[in-house]
Amino acid sequence: MIETVSTTPYQDQKPGTSGLRKKVPVFAQPNYAENFIQSVFDCLSGFEGKTLVIGGDGRYYNDVVIQKAIRMAAANGFGRVLVGQNGILSTPAASHIIRKYEAFGGIILSASHNPGGPEEDFGIKYNASNGGPAPEHLTDAIFERTKTIETYKTVQAPDIDLSKTGNYDTAGMAVEVIDPVSDYAALMETLFDFDAIRDLFASGFSITFDAMSAVTGPYATEIIERRLGAPAGTVLNGTPLPDFGHHHPDPNLVHARHLYDAVMGANPPDFAAASDGDGDRNLILGAGIFVTPSDSVAMLAANAHLAPGYAKGLAGIARSMPTSGAADRVAGKLGIGIFETPTGWKFFGNLLDAGKVTICGEESAGTGSDHVREKDGLWAVLLWLNILAARREPLKQIVEKHWAEYGRNYYSRHDYEAIDTGIANGLMDGLREKLPGLAGTEVNGMKIETADDFTYHDPVDGSTSSHQGVRILFEGGSRIVYRLSGTGTSGATLRVYIERYEPDPALHGIDTQEALADLIAAADEIAQIAKLTGRDAPTVIT
């Protein structure tokens, strides 16, 4: 029954910030997906007879790889596969399913917010039994394995019909096609005051949620429209499509511009939100206001006690290093721990498992808590709705009161996409060489206090992750951070993160790019971005 198939290794299967991401034509090469999946299995032990969760964001090629993964799971000795109906499982829902059913782990097929389609992006990620992304030592081992793999195991078996829930069998291994939404929706009901949110909606509060033709459609429709009673039509683009309707399912101010325009226009909705391809990111807007992700994690932490699931308070907060320091001020006031980790959700896993933190966030529109081990877009939306239902104040007012109390961290990220990899690496190397001489010097009239390349020491397992981003800290708390993206699929993306702290409420109403203008100029001067890349402006500003 079990076939051992000969294969030749590929040398480019290095998992990035969140799993292996490549264009579909790369994944469609002979044995490409098989090699990676087998390499994952080869780096695990003790899964015989155990459960594997499989699901994805519904993008093009999901269906093909899901069937391969099921057959390979059977051949490798898993006892059971749980797979979402139609192959659908949002990333946070997959994390929850792994935890709830005490699975050995899960394979999530997604390229997050990247476009989908025959020429677009695809991805495979392995999550461990805690429901979180594989830790770095495991992804490193998987990469090493991919370079030498010679065979993979599969079975001869027909495809599973994923269109109907039910119990099936692949070469003796049980396969359950499960409803992707119900367990997740039930979890949300335990965390949030659904009655209060229902009352808020019934009072005439208006909301719009854009699922961007990606995975959150079925989840948002069930929770926001059916369980919370928002009017039908509240969820836009609610059917997951393999190519996301040719859109870029990234809930930022570029790709979800229409929501921004709506809240800034005449007759704005009280609240507008969106999520990304695989449902782990969020965009939060209210009448007249965009809540930056860095502010959002701080404000959610400051108000979380208003939701039943967090009424007892928070153990601590974690944020990725490039995320603004707004959350640090909340942690300080609450007298709880604050942790600064490298970019990527996997670094939060140990802190969450150890009970050191309850809420985590990244500047890249990722927010989440210890309810799962992934960031969770709908969770953030529902926590905001719970806070709005409890406070009954406009979102804009809540944000402005927060700034008045804690000060405002002006913050922006400038991305230079698809630059030549050699040039990008050269720019970063050049920066690193300059680091030792930067402290004490002045750039654009501002004095640099310290400059370094961020190294993280995991307080739980003692591991060290170095080269996690160049940080330039100025006197007064302003900051510039440079790093290269680990999720792109064409060329390199340079991310420049710029932050300035402003305690004075009289100065909280400035346009962000204006408030940061001196630092933006300094960022170019220090790294010579325009000169080295030939770009006079970033591709995306968030």
Ligand code: G1P
């Ligand atoms: C990006 C974000 C990062 C996030 C990751 C996965 O990674 O910056 O915060 O965890 O996507 O969603 P990057 O491309 O910067 O490596």
Ligand code: ZN
């Ligand atoms: Zn995502």
